[in-house]
Amino acid sequence: xxxxxxxxxxxxxxxxxxxxxxxxxxxxxxxxxxxxxxxxxxxxxxxxxxxxxxxxxxxxxxxxxxxxxxxxxxxxxxxxxxxxxxxxxxxxxxxxxxxxxxxxxxxxxxxxxxxxxxxxxxxxxxxxxxxxxxxxxxxxxxxxxxxxxxxxxxxxxxxxxxxxxxxxxxxxxxxxxxxxxxxxxxxxxxxxxxxxxxxxxxxxxxxxxxxxxxxxxxxxxxxxxxxxxxxxxxxxxxxxxxxxxxxxxxxxxxxxxxxxxxxxxxxxxxxxxxxxxxxxxxxxxxxxxxxxxxxxxxxxxxxxxxxxxxxxxxxxxxxxxxxxxxxxxxxxxxxxxxxxxxxxxxxxxxxxxxxxxxxxxxxxxxxxxxxxxxxxxxxxxxxxxxxxxxxxxxxxxxxxxxxxxxxxxxxxxxxxxxxxxxxxxxxxxxxxxxxxxxxxxxxxxxxxxxxxxxxxxxxxxxxxxxxxxxxxxxxxxxxxxxxxxxxxxxxxxxxxxxxxxxxxxxxxxxxxxxxxxxxxxxxxxxxxxxxxxxxxxxxxxxxxxxxxxxxxxxxxxxxxxxxxxxxxxxxxxxxxxxxxxxxxxxxxxxxxxxxxxxxxxxxxx
Numbered sequence: 001x002x003x004x005x006x007x008x009x010x011x012x013x014x015x016x017x018x019x020x021x022x023x024x025x026x027x028x029x030x031x032x033x034x035x036x037x038x039x040x041x042x043x044x045x046x047x048x049x050x051x052x053x054x055x056x057x058x059x060x061x062x063x064x065x066x067x068x069x070x071x072x073x074x075x076x077x078x079x080x081x082x083x084x085x086x087x088x089x090x091x092x093x094x095x096x097x098x099x100x101x102x103x104x105x106x107x108x109x110x111x112x113x114x115x116x117x118x119x120x121x122x123x124x125x126x127x128x129x130x131x132x133x134x135x136x137x138x139x140x141x142x143x144x145x146x147x148x149x150x151x152x153x154x155x156x157x158x159x160x161x162x163x164x165x166x167x168x169x170x171x172x173x174x175x176x177x178x179x180x181x182x183x184x185x186x187x188x189x190x191x192x193x194x195x196x197x198x199x200x201x202x203x204x205x206x207x208x209x210x211x212x213x214x215x216x217x218x219x220x221x222x223x224x225x226x227x228x229x230x231x232x233x234x235x236x237x238x239x240x241x242x243x244x245x246x247x248x249x250x251x252x253x254x255x256x257x258x259x260x261x262x263x264x265x266x267x268x269x270x271x272x273x274x275x276x277x278x279x280x281x282x283x284x285x286x287x288x289x290x291x292x293x294x295x296x297x298x299x300x301x302x303x304x305x306x307x308x309x310x311x312x313x314x315x316x317x318x319x320x321x322x323x324x325x326x327x328x329x330x331x332x333x334x335x336x337x338x339x340x341x342x343x344x345x346x347x348x349x350x351x352x353x354x355x356x357x358x359x360x361x362x363x364x365x366x367x368x369x370x371x372x373x374x375x376x377x378x379x380x381x382x383x384x385x386x387x388x389x390x391x392x393x394x395x396x397x398x399x400x401x402x403x404x405x406x407x408x409x410x411x412x413x414x415x416x417x418x419x420x421x422x423x424x425x426x427x428x429x430x431x432x433x434x435x436x437x438x439x440x441x442x443x444x445x446x447x448x449x450x451x452x453x454x455x456x457x458x459x460x461x462x463x464x465x466x467x468x469x470x471x472x473x474x475x476x477x478x479x480x481x482x483x484x485x486x487x488x489x490x491x492x493x494x495x496x497x498x499x500x501x502x503x504x505x506x507x508x509x510x511x512x513x514x515x516x517x518x519x520x521x522x523x524x525x526x527x528x529x530x531x532x533x534x535x536x537x538x539x540x541x542x543x544x545x546x547x548x549x550x551x552x553x554x555x556x557x558x559x560x561x562x563x564x565x566x567x568x569x570x571x572x573x574x575x576x577x578x579x580x581x582x583x584x585x586x587x588x589x590x591x592x593x594x595x596x597x598x599x600x601x602x603x604x605x
Contacts, residue, residue, distance in 0.1 A: 010046020
């Protein structure tokens, strides 16, 4: 017989009754019923109930053992009595009548329990993550993560992609976040950087003649934590393709993501239709966000004309003074009560806004009438025109945001989601994907009074390259109206990734940076390696890199990445379990020709 187990703790069934079995695992919990000691023994695969009778020589030993001690038990597989069968447990029809016990490791008093789902602090959970990971729910999510990654790999291979690995120690690259730097021992005073993403390498793979690349890639960014962004490191499904258009990138990624989500959806739905493609400008106008949650059916509309010259002087005055001012309506079906409207107004004030104007409709003497201060000020004719435009009825309401859209769109989008949540309008148990496309290539930098990149400087502009080269950097209207071949993939209001058709022509790339105020010397210094490669023949190429952690978070129905990452950092990017970061030894600093200067020391000097 094997020294530790003949079966796992999730394996025994009625077919093994009468056999002698050996199990090893953790003591999940113990119960003393009328002299019989019941022990739930747990391992990675499941749980088996073990029973010791009072005359068993190991009874006292096991009775004293703390939960989470590791033991090996040997005994007969017997049937449970009818009244003790547990239909919720795969092993629930049998139990192990223990004859022999070996204590492999006795547990001390636990800093947090494994049984149940206690609400313990992040500090305690992360410091003792190896115990936290034993909890059934978290354990299952980590296994789910592995299965999702395996499925992603299979699906990418089925689409004709090949996995290649890119370097971890590389050069610093200005990609929007801070680098993690690694000092070089062999080259004093010089540093490697951990890759924020394999962006330049995957493009160089295309230049090298490989056609369809992918990688489950580790990425490192020194940025602050938030619920949907892990501090320090994360993984993404990195992919790149040669000789492709935007449509072809979408044609690959849609079946990969839709198929993956269907595989792990449980009772949730993934619609069969192609992912909607929403231009950036439309997304901002309808949803107030470039990450629209399409489970919420509310679409905002511009209603400026109904307020221009109206009796509602707040909006009318703004429109008269500034031609850029617009008024947007946020419909609220079934929200037509003063109590709800006042509640939304209070919410807006807590968000730092002066308030949230509204109209709601009710039946009065057999006719529809608008109610609220705005309806009173603009009059029944304009109020009715608003209702007709928005398709609202009795019992419905509408809220308004006004100003220059760039200043209030984000707030309006947030209000849209709050209205949808408060009124239970969100579609349930569904994954709603969309592409946001046609991002502006450039935007106006008001602080520096210049044109600058809007999204991704390495994207190909949506313009004939020769026509682009003929532009003048002072032609602001053309530049600010230009779109780029950039796109985001969104699921339920969460951005999974940005992507682009890349700018593969050195002359076009230098010109694009010139328009944003970056000289050729600056671009050559920062991206010379990639530019030089492009000078020796580069194919048109494009790609995307959906975040693995976010995909798992959504499929696991969690709100925080910590719940789907095996060993996450805390909110301050610390590893509490391994005590990192930590001071380096003087010997290590000397080898690297480094000395440290703490903020306190800098202040004193």
